[in-house]
Amino acid sequence: MTNDFMLLMPLIIITAGAISLMLVAAFEKVTIEQASFCCMGIFGIAFLMQLSNCITGNVTPYETVFNNMLVISNFTRVAGLIILGCGFFTAMSAQTYFKQNNFCTTEFYSLITFSACGMLLLTMVQELISVFIALEIMSLAIYILVGYDRKNKTAAEAVMKYLMLGAFAGAFFTMGAALIYGGAHSTQFSSIGQFVAENGFFNNPALVAGSFFVLVAFLFKAAAFPFHAWVIDVYDGASAPITGYMATGLKTAIFAVFANFLVADESLRSSWVNYLFYFSVFTMFVGNLIAIGQDTLKRMLAASGIVHTGYLLIALVAVSADNFSGNVILYYLAAYAVGTLGMFAALSYLGGEGEKRKSFDDFKGLAQVRPYSAAAITIFLLSMAGIPPTAGFMGKFFVITSAIDAGQIALAVFGIISSILSMWYYLRLIISMYFHEATDSFEDTTSNGLAPIGTFILAACVLIIGLYPVII
Amino acid sequence: MIQSYLTVSILLFCIGIVGVISRRNVFTVFMSIELMLNAANLAFVTFARLHQTMDGHVLALIVMAVAAAEAGLALAVVILLHKHKGQLDTNVFSLLKG
């Protein structure tokens, strides 16, 4: 019992923290600065708790009480770790971000924590409707965070688009859950898996259609083609720390649950692999094509996020349901998370008031004015581009290796080609930062916040994770 | 009988989809999504009847709760949007593009 309790501790801490932050917000005693530290503290403690829960093997905590709803495995634990880390660094970036932008209230941090709660749940839940609830907790919190700056027209637009399409996808998810319930008599992953194992997959159209709709919802949240279109506008409209949070934490949670769902049964997985193959290829190439045409950084990063979704789909295609460890996916997620979080942490303090620096040209000559920041951004970009010795390279290496090992050579080749195509837009920023004369002095960027520190920690993480992949 | 109910469910679901993709009024779109959720609920309840388990009912219940939560937020967003533009046309909100 205590063991189960300890395993759930991070989740409990986060939930309790979220609620208490919300309560605190009701009293006007706490400044947002303090709230940010509280939030960081909550994430930090949860992170350490999660880290200390290093028990291998699958555990189903409170099996009878929770009716097999949660399963904790190494996979979910590490995914949780990544999410908590994302939350921590988002809070850190936000702390500095709100020194220049003045629309924050204490609820902001409460909502970050709430969404982390949803994400953590998402990694662990093993039942469709719980997935739906967790998904909605996470999404609703993020919708709010996206539209937090009420005076900002683009933020309002972003939240409108996100909410509508998200709810739309949610409707598909419910329909899918209903069909699976109809087909497999249950919404538990394990029961579904068992049912599929006994009756076959394509023999049961309801299951096909249901799992299809569920996948659509996942693909939507992960921004895979053709469900990707929202992501660019939403990232663009959201504030930098939140964009980073969406790009990393949300994606981690989605892929965790995606993988958990797919590996419920091998025939379920293998039936979808052929289709995921196309999703993956199209996602990578469309992402690249969108990214190359972008002039603003956030939109470019959003598009590059689509490409990374494509890689993660490769990894998903290559996982095997028997003997699933998810290491490749997790490593890639971690590598992607540190890089992207770092990027947005840097944008949080370099963006200036109202994120006035948004295009590639606005960052011209950054290396001359803020050399360390430029170096950190370069490291993040290299990691995203998958150039050694960064984490991104190792991630890509593992993904491609697992793809080839799974016999998906064509997919691996497409992945490689897509990596080549992605060079243009990553290099473009490096070139802007380094090879052009500075036109902006970046004097208004505060450097006394925590975001720069976070940026450098993340930059170090990129290299450390890249050089010692064993630690993940 | 089960098939008939399911057909209704599917029909409503598809009408919901058509509503979402063909209308520009925020309210209509939003209610179309609600319609889709209702269609799913009908499917849940129908399947509950088919399988003789009440899990479907519980699921429908939860979906309703989620729909309510979503509705709350969605209406808040609608108000926010209305404050900005005074209009409820989704196409008005297209600053972010390209």
Next chain:
Amino acid sequence: MLTDGLFILFTVFAVTGAAGLVLFKHPMNGAMSFLVTLISLAGLYALLSAKLIFAIQLMVYAGAIMSFIIFVIMFLNIQEEDLPIEEGRFKYLIGGVIIVAPIGLFLSRVIKSFPGADAIITVEGFGEIKEVGLLLFREWLLRFEIVSILLLVSLVGAVVLAGTRRIAK
């Protein structure tokens, strides 16, 4: 026979209401039309012996949520000129139907895999409040609890997005 008649009645109302939602230009008309659908659905739930759901559908959905929506529509005081000019609405609708047709066809194939006959209720108290309640608070407890978190988030969201804001220093 009565059930069949009721089923057809509810179905016609539900579908007509749904169609009205999609077709009416003014959201208020749409909302009223949608209300018809919701009530019809409640009837269908009743026909499926889902008594609790029937009640909740009427109370929560048709009652609370819809009145909320209608309230907001009224609150915003939407005039005819505020509405989007959707001249090509019907073109879009027809196009939408064409695009959605494959999905519908696919789902209709799926439906065919289910038995067409009525499923005789064998469980005692099927769909009764007590039985569903027991299930809800015994096996589905955690879901029920986390839904509360969801509602909490929604609450906070509504406050943050639509309420008055105190900018902290």
Next chain:
Amino acid sequence: MEHNVTFLGYIPLLPLIGAAVLGFLHIGTCNRKPLNEKLYGLIACVGPVLAFVLALRVFLTLKGMPEEARYLSQKAFTWFQVGELDITMGFLADPLSSLMLVFVTLIGSLIHIYSIGYMEGDKNIGKFFAYLNLFVGSMLILVLGDNPVVMFVGWEGVGLCSYLLISFYSEETNNVLAGNKAFIVNRIGDLGFVLGMAFLFWAIGAGGFDFFSLKANAHSLTPGIALAVCLLLFVGATGKSAQIPLYVWLPDAMAGPTPVSALIHAATMVTAGVYMVARFSFIYAHVPVAGEIVAWIGILTALLAAIFAMFQDDIKKILAYSTVSQLGYMFAGVGVAAYSAGIFHVFTHAFFKALLFLGAGAIIYAMHHEQNIWKMGGLKNKMPKTYITMLIGALALAGCPPFAGFFSKDEILFSTLATGHYGIWAIGVLVAGMTAFYTFRMIFVVFHGEPRDQEAYDHCHEAPAVMTVPLIILAVGALFAGFLNLPAIFGGNQLVSHWLAPSLVEHHPHVSIFIEIIAIGASVAAFVVGIRIAYKRFAVGAEEPQFSGFCKFAYHKFYIDELYDGVFVQPYKKIGNAIRKTIEPSVTDAPVTLASKLYMVIGTAFKVFQVGYVRVYAIYMIVGLSLMSLLLSQSLN
């Protein structure tokens, strides 16, 4: 008898050290305080003279050995060894190389001495002597190399020196161009050499790549390979020895200082091709067809060059074409397997041609760098020593008995006749006549008649002793060198041929004395006719002629330079430019640039899809869903 000696390596090394010292001194001082010119001259002479002494020692040592065992070798170190290829930095002195050794060092030394006078006052004298020493060293490596690769070192080394010395007056673009031309054309030949070596190596090189082993294994060459090797090597020889089609560089090479022309472009380097063919006589002897080709190309070159020489008005150009022509003779000789005759002509030619060049140099020196013979005239009174020595040279060149040239040339012509190459012989005789004609045309125009440029004539004077003494020594050589190989018909015993015999693979055909007499008679007749025509035309008061018709054609050297320029050089440059301007940017680079641009364009075009309308995004989703639904309907059971 001990064959391994240690002093062979010093022979090339001495001049090379001299070159290094001189180069160092020159570079160190040229932009500061120049050293005394005499010092350079002295240092420069040390190497070649010592080398000459050593060469004599080699010669004498060999002479003291039994005839069949006449060779000395020194394996200095393994140069490079890869797989079955094992190249030793080794030197070999056998009768053939020893003969070359002696006259190269001798003439080299003489020309060094002469240069002290000729180059007086030139601020780059140090550089000049450094190059000259370097040349001698390279030439000695060429001669002494005990395997083709070492030989090739010298071969390219002399090419380099030739380039450096031709472009010695490098401020003039034309001189440098001439140097470039020489080097590049030589390189074309070198390609042949390298390829020939490569073929030879893969055929029989595994058993050792030095001349001894090659000679021993030559019998196992297949005829095809042997022919290929011979022809490729001969391509090398045509480059170095200025034969058709690669002779074009040699006339231009006269841009260098005159001692250079004498040493490199007359006496030594250009004969390297003949030497090389003789060296490889063990292969050529196996492939008569190859010899045939060599002989024909040689004699045609002789003819062509002789025609050109008849119409030149630059004294050095006349001599240059004459050299080409004489080299043609030599190849005709080695081509018909009369290797010793060819080598003998190399030997005698070295003397008289060096003499003529140095004489010409003395004239040019006296005339203040005037080279046009039509600006000279009547110089015999002003420069008697030069006149006499040059006359000796001219007589030798023209093949007047008993001068050196007569015997050697006659030997070659006789050999062609004896081996039944009547066509070659006939052309040879014709060329002999032409040789006599153009040589004496030059002598008459330059030395006889009235001065054509009075002012220059007044200022001109006899050269200093450092210049005339070598002239005299060479004149002696030109007079008597022929007697070294006096054929039996004149009571001689063909010393040179016998000396060379162990190194060469040749068969002396036994023919009747009648044929020998015909050969001699024809040569003498040709000489007489040639000199007679020249006398009639040019002895008194000839003026610069205006050419027309064939003569004009010949005066312009059949426009072969222009032809080469148009066929090879300009297209080459045009291709280069075309690649730079069009192909590189728009063909080879095009796929990359285009792909990149296309990517950008598509990417930019793709922005259209991000319309910003949320409904459209929903439509994307539904379209995707629809398509997937269609697919999935297919896969449902």
Next chain:
Amino acid sequence: MFEHVLSVMIFLPIVAGLILLLTPAGKGIARLTGLVISFASLILGLDIFFKFKEQAALQFVENVAWIPAWGINYHLGLDGISLFVLLAGAILLPMVYILFSTKEKGYYANLLIVQGAMAGALCAADMVLFYIFWEIMLLPIFFMLGLYGGENRIKATLKITIYTIAGSLLMLASIIYVGVTYHAQFGEWNFAISQMSQLQLAGPVAVLAFFGFMIAFAIKIPLFPFHTWLPDAYTEAPTATTFVLSAIMAKIGVYAVIRFVVPVFDGEFARFALLLAYSGVIGMMYCGITAIAQKDIKRMLAFSSASHMGIIALGVFCLNVQALTGSIYQIVAHATSTGVLFLFVGIIEDKMKTRQIKDLGGIAYKAPVFAFFFAVAMLASVGLPGTSGFIGEFLIILGAIKFNVVIGVLAGTTLIIGVCYMLWMFQRVFFEKTNDRTEGFTDLSIKEGLTFLPVIVLIVVMGLYPQPFLSKIEPAAQQLIASVTKADSMQIAQSTHAQQSDGHTVEKKN
């Protein structure tokens, strides 16, 4: 320390470079650091050279598990092939710090990093490790080119980077394919190159993987037609970068072919050798002909370098000991000659502020020492006997003739093509009359002279006494050739065998 000498050679410069970049050190300190470290590397390199035993096996091996789950190890080692490329770098790089004394801190720091990364790529005996260093190598080049390059530097930077990375990523796919195949055939993960020769690779995917490797290396070398990044990059890059690119990095491409392609894809290599050889020889001719039309010395040298790389690559494709040894030897020879030529051009550019051939002339009279050194390097580059360039070129032509007569003859034309543009350039730059600009050309200072002297001496020594070098190269070359010829004959055996017994494959012994 000495058992980790390779690690020291790799990480000493990298760490020093990173420290320089991360601290606000001045340019003087940066240069001094570079100088000290490059000299330290030189001493270590020489020590390695003298301790190196003349055998085919890897020496100075370090092997530490790195990512055990995937069989990736930190595995270093040197053999006769890598030794020389490493040595060339160690010998040449100190010159840069001496000659270019007034550059930015980043310039020196990047140079240090690239030095370490190149050493890493050369010493890596694990394919993944190699790949990592291979990519890291590019980064400093990217920054140096972009930060300190000429006018069109950004275009050139983008081109070289994307080109190279595209190639490398294809290689990455191939590396992974090879590793996975190993996993499939032997049941364990391993990326050690020494194990890969046991692989039985066949089928179209193996061919694709082979080309994945080959394209990556072909771009780096660069082989025709993948050379189009080269003129821009070489021309726009600052001298030190061009020097590093041409003198060492291009060679690592050739080295990598020898090290990674030949043992693993022996069958494919033998199959496509002719095609590749044609690519090499056509590239040599094409770039050589293009060089003559260039107006900029640096661009001309760039094409010249590409031309030479074509012939060096050809040596590898000829599948015999002579050509292969010649190639490796030529790698060093070319590194010294062309590398030094690029440095000379850098000096001209520094002094004259122009690289246009037409603006120069008569430098030889003003700067005899400079002209002499330049001439020696130039002659080595055209392969004059007695200089280092000859031995390699001769061996390659020799081998090429054995391989294929047509290719051999075409390869021989390098003798002619090379001199054409070199002499033409030498004439315009060093001979002819001085003009206003070159009138003020000062000769090399004593310091500069002494810097170049060792290399010039080396050029001559390597031409006259190459045996100590060759004897270290040959065992490794022999071993490689033996493996390829074995594969070749096996293929023949296989195909004849297949005719008889319907595709019965011959198992390789493990």
